[in-house]
Amino acid sequence: MKSLTITVLETSDVHGNIFPINYGNNEAVGLGLAKIATVIKEERRKNRNTIVVDNGDLIQGTPFTYHYVRSNRHKPNPMITLLNDLNYDAAVIGNHEFNYGMEVLQQAIYESNFPWLSANILDEDGEPFIGKPYTIIELEDGIKAAILGVTTHYIPNWENPEHIKGLTFDDAFESTKKWVEKIHNQENPDVMIVSYHGGFEANLETGEPTEKQTGENQGYRIVKEIEGIDLLLTGHQHRSLSGKINGVPIVQPSFNGQAIGKVSFTLTKNNGRWAISDSKPELILVDELETDESSLQLVYDYESDAQDWLDQPIGQVKGNMTIDDPLKARLKDNALVEFINKVQLDVAKVSISATAFFNNVTKGFPSNITMRDIVSNYIYPNTLKVIRICGKDLKEALERSASYFMVENGEVIVNPSFTTPKPQHYNYDMWEGIDYIFDISKPIGKRVVELTFKGEPIQPDGQYDVVMNNYRAGGGGEYIMFKDKPIIKDIPLDMSELIANYILERGTIEATVDENWKVIW
CATH class of the missing domain: 3.60.21.10 (Metallo-dependent phosphatases)
Incomplete structure (x- = not known):
């Protein structure tokens, strides 16, 4: 044989x-x-x-x-x-x-x-x-x-x-x-x-x-x-x-x-x-x-x-746009995510934007920015879309993000559904243009305790144009409330290119935090 x-x-x-x-x-x-x-x-x-x-x-x-x-x-x-x-x-x-x-x-x-x-x-x-x-x-x-x-x-x-x-x-x-x-x-x-x-x-x-x-x-x-x-x-x-x-x-x-x-x-x-x-x-x-x-x-x-391209200088940061602790940066508004949302808002010409930290090795931007800093912080070749959603969709999306957290013995941890079997930190979004508070001591699905737009409560049947990356706009990350929504604008340029262009046009960008959102427990 x-x-x-x-x-x-x-x-x-x-x-x-x-x-x-x-x-x-x-x-x-x-x-x-x-x-x-x-x-x-x-x-x-x-x-x-x-x-x-x-x-x-x-x-x-x-x-x-x-x-x-x-x-x-x-x-x-x-x-x-x-x-x-x-x-x-x-x-x-x-x-x-x-x-x-x-x-x-x-x-x-x-x-x-x-x-x-x-x-x-x-x-x-x-x-x-x-x-x-x-x-x-x-x-x-x-x-x-x-x-x-x-x-x-x-x-x-x-x-x-x-x-x-x-x-x-x-x-x-x-x-x-x-x-x-x-x-x-x-x-x-x-x-x-x-x-x-x-x-x-x-x-x-x-x-x-x-x-x-x-x-x-x-x-x-x-x-x-x-x-x-x-x-x-x-x-x-x-x-x-x-x-x-x-x-x-x-x-x-x-x-x-x-x-x-x-x-x-x-x-x-x-x-x-x-x-x-x-x-x-x-x-x-x-x-x-x-x-x-x-x-x-x-x-x-x-x-x-x-390597030559990565080391090209792009611009400078006034203030601190670095990330020391990714969990803390997801619990309270921070300069890096606010900047990325600011770029999206500027390009899309709308009032509401959402983005995420894609992983836990994001370090943010040092005082002197190169292309290496941009591509190491924004790691995916995403493009942007503006979609029209209702207030109910917006609140559901925030509840999906709020489920990222759990509280054990008074300490905040990441919900295992976002880490196992595959890390999915990129499925926690942070928003600009709206004001909101998550109370993560409450049950999942009931954690959005405040939500306003321009000082007024978000209306469930109100219409809102929001800019986000193409992955999220298609419903990726179990954000099914975004799937098949009307596309108001498609921005086909790669997001890292948009960030680079934004910085090159200004030379210096400022690290700002308007504290439009926070997480409590």
């Missing part, structure tokens, strides 16, 4: 990280594709039957990729250059692949030496818009591995409509079920791999729901209800997962290139047919690994250009 080992490696949610540095301060960090490259090369050296898949959210996420799109588009995409060099076998479309627009995505696909997959994102003819729902990898001794790509169908809730014009996002679960059956019937593979840019909606052990069942994440249902899957590669949630569900190995390799998923299959040939006799899922953390210098050299010119 003959046996053979197959290795499957997965990257996911790399988000433009190649170099092992923090672009906010250029300090070394243990992440990035150049460290992952060390693993890939070693695994390929050990086993020629190695398959490497990227599971999406590859081409967006750092100043490195942002500067490429702004200034170096005449060159090949550096992320694709590296994946080509590492001989990736396939890549799956992630939701952030659309952030820079369809032209950038299509260029990346065109330059790739490997197929991009997504069975459930369809063009106007009802066909997969990149042409390939799956690919077949031929291995030693005639072994066939099928890789099916699927993508969370929740993308229209976040993405700029212009970036996904003409596309239909079919239900990921239903598409997976249909294509797995079709692939088995047509290709008869020895190994069926589903690479799903989505995560898990339920506890992996109990099956209990862990989030609202919106369809954004369907991994648990996919692996429990669809027959014929030998491996489920996942992502999107930025979790570190390896294990088995329903006997099927699953992996999810964190984010920003901090880890790579590895699944080892043992196949045994019996009566002329290969069958999986064993499987082992695991994560390989890259923190302590050597960086692959040849990978860095491939894209060094891009990095050098980006």
Whole structure:
């Protein structure tokens, strides 16, 4: 009886990280594709039957990729250059692949030496818009591995409509079920791999729901209800997962290139047919690994250009616009968030604005501001929208934000629903143009105790034009009260560019706090 080992490696949610540095301060960090490259090369050296898949959210996420799109588009995409060099076998479309627009995505696909997959994102003819729902990898001794790509169908809730014009996002679960059956019937593979840019909606052990069942994440249902899957590669949630569900190995390799998923299959040939006799899922953390210098050299010119751009002086701050404690900064009005709202109000020419701190490493602006300071504080390529909402919507949105906090033994903590399984600090908004107070000692849903606009109470049926980022305006972050509201104005420029332009026009900006909101308990 003959046996053979197959290795499957997965990257996911790399988000433009190649170099092992923090672009906010250029300090070394243990992440990035150049460290992952060390693993890939070693695994390929050990086993020629190695398959490497990227599971999406590859081409967006750092100043490195942002500067490429702004200034170096005449060159090949550096992320694709590296994946080509590492001989990736396939890549799956992630939701952030659309952030820079369809032209950038299509260029990346065109330059790739490997197929991009997504069975459930369809063009106007009802066909997969990149042409390939799956690919077949031929291995030693005639072994066939099928890789099916699927993508969370929740993308229209976040993405700029212009970036996904003409596309239909079919239900990921239903598409997976249909294509797995079709692939088995047509290709008869020895190994069926589903690479799903989505995560898990339920506890992996109990099956209990862990989030609202919106369809954004369907991994648990996919692996429990669809027959014929030998491996489920996942992502999107930025979790570190390896294990088995329903006997099927699953992996999810964190984010920003901090880890790579590895699944080892043992196949045994019996009566002329290969069958999986064993499987082992695991994560390989890259923190302590050597960086692959040849990978860095491939894209060094891009990095050098980006670093020069990041250190360009933009302007100065009069006063203090730094953040020492992110929790305290979310409990009381502060100069940084007031400034970002001020930029949004100036651009949109409306009276009400909402924004957020996206994470807990935001440091604010020092007295002398560079592009590095802007992109390290405003990390997403958001655009702005002005939507028209009623007073009832506004109050519901504030109640959603107020649920961010909990009080335990007199101390304020962050509600675990905003931290587990994935940190979602970006889903707590702070507003300008209205005056409000949260009393977080009260039950969730009844915490907005004061709410006025221009000195008058907000009217439930009153109409208010509000500027916010495109993610929130589409209902992202469970702000469903904003979904499908009339769009009064669409501002297509990237928010970091708008901030830079605002500062450049003025030279000096002032740190102000009008204390229009506060949190009590």
